[in-house]
Amino acid sequence: MQYKISFQQIDYFLTVADVLSFTEAARILYISQPALSKQINVIETELGFPLFVRNKRHVVLTPEGISLHRDWKSLSQNMESSIYNAKLLRNHASGELYIGCSDTFDYSDVLPKLVRNFMSDYPQINVDASSHSFKTLRESLLADKMDIIFTPYFELDGLTDVSWMKLKDIPLSIIVPTCNPLSEKDSISLRDLKNESFILISPKDSQSGTERTQALCRRCGFNLKKVRYVPNVSSMQLAVQNGLGVAICNSKMFEHDSEMCKIYPLDITQDDSFLVAVWKKDRHNVAVDLFTTLLQNQFTHMIH
Incomplete structure (x- = not known):
């Protein structure tokens, strides 16, 4: 079952649960107390049980409220941490990215722009790009000597546990x-x-x-x-x-x-004649994640 509860509403609940006062929570959140009470009521209606026991002098969490306070507190902290880490990657990501290209095809209309944009966004990541034979590219990718390779689609035969993205047709x-x-x-x-x-x-x-x-x-x-x-x-x-x-x-x-x-x-239709970018699914390298995100943003083709 899906519940229609926003992160803002979760923040409202956590603030009230932390201070156990609607008046104080409303002051902290810079909203009116009636507006805050309404949002808490919306959450309780959506969940189907009360989160607080209220009277004129006290606000107390129900057992269900105590459980959600614990879990949603962790959820809120994880979200803040993930945003912080994303910003940290943007500004301070470092490491190595090894790119290999087939020496059979021309990549001048694809790769240089990608690499320049990537190096501009992540100047602390060292990028190395070189051209090789088909065999060297396959073996280097599988041996983790290269992080991502650019090669014809037909070279995917025999490669397992990889992701790939179509870049351009090569008639x-x-x-x-x-x-x-x-x-x-x-x-x-x-x-x-x-x-x-x-x-x-x-x-x-x-x-x-x-x-x-x-x-x-x-x-x-x-x-x-x-x-x-x-x-x-x-x-x-x-x-x-x-x-x-x-x-x-x-x-x-x-x-x-x-x-x-x-x-x-060539007077024959070629449905599989195109270049692809290929990388291993289990390659735990932040630089690869960032580069493939850039690929997704620049090309409209789906990752496979």
Whole structure:
């Protein structure tokens, strides 16, 4: 059962219970005695039992009133303490916050603003941000070497007991080296690549990424025949530039490489192609709580 009793009404009751005088309590609360008596009556009506025994000379707590006075006193103190602690965090929070980013995607429109705002609000928290491979990000998060990571949604596979939030969509593109005859076409589809060699980041680094590319190809009616695995995104870029194969990835890394590569939009819908922020649910770090609150305020997506 829910009771419609406000914190202000609880404060009224506690003041009367402390001094056992409606006249004195009204003076302390800066309200009239009739107004105070009315509020106490409202509480008693809501609860269904009296809190005080009143006569012309004395005010005494009933057994129920004694019980509530004890419990509500603690409630009031806890509320004051929580507000104090929140203000303390705002002004004096300190500690470390380690942020990791995938080296495959561009975060320049998301992360710098977040970090600057966070450091402005909490200057005593030391923030460290660095980019890494998918594997390093996963392992560092699980080993508590990183507090929060920014990575593609598909990298959540296998991660348990984590919370995450969607940040932005990352549409994928088809990247073709300009030495490949396909680059002379104005447009191509994924089906046009069925006989091409694909450049993929090694399953040792991103099993989910490899499986995702394979699934996209199967949707177009073919399986990958020729695959060249590379250890990281820089190696992928180099391999495509050298004409060793085609790639499916975010186009940011190839946008300034028009002489060596041509970019085509991927002609398949991608419901799971977006970046996420990920952190462990059981990570007891005030800095993480504060940073994820900032994320919630800046992005409208729900935390999962």
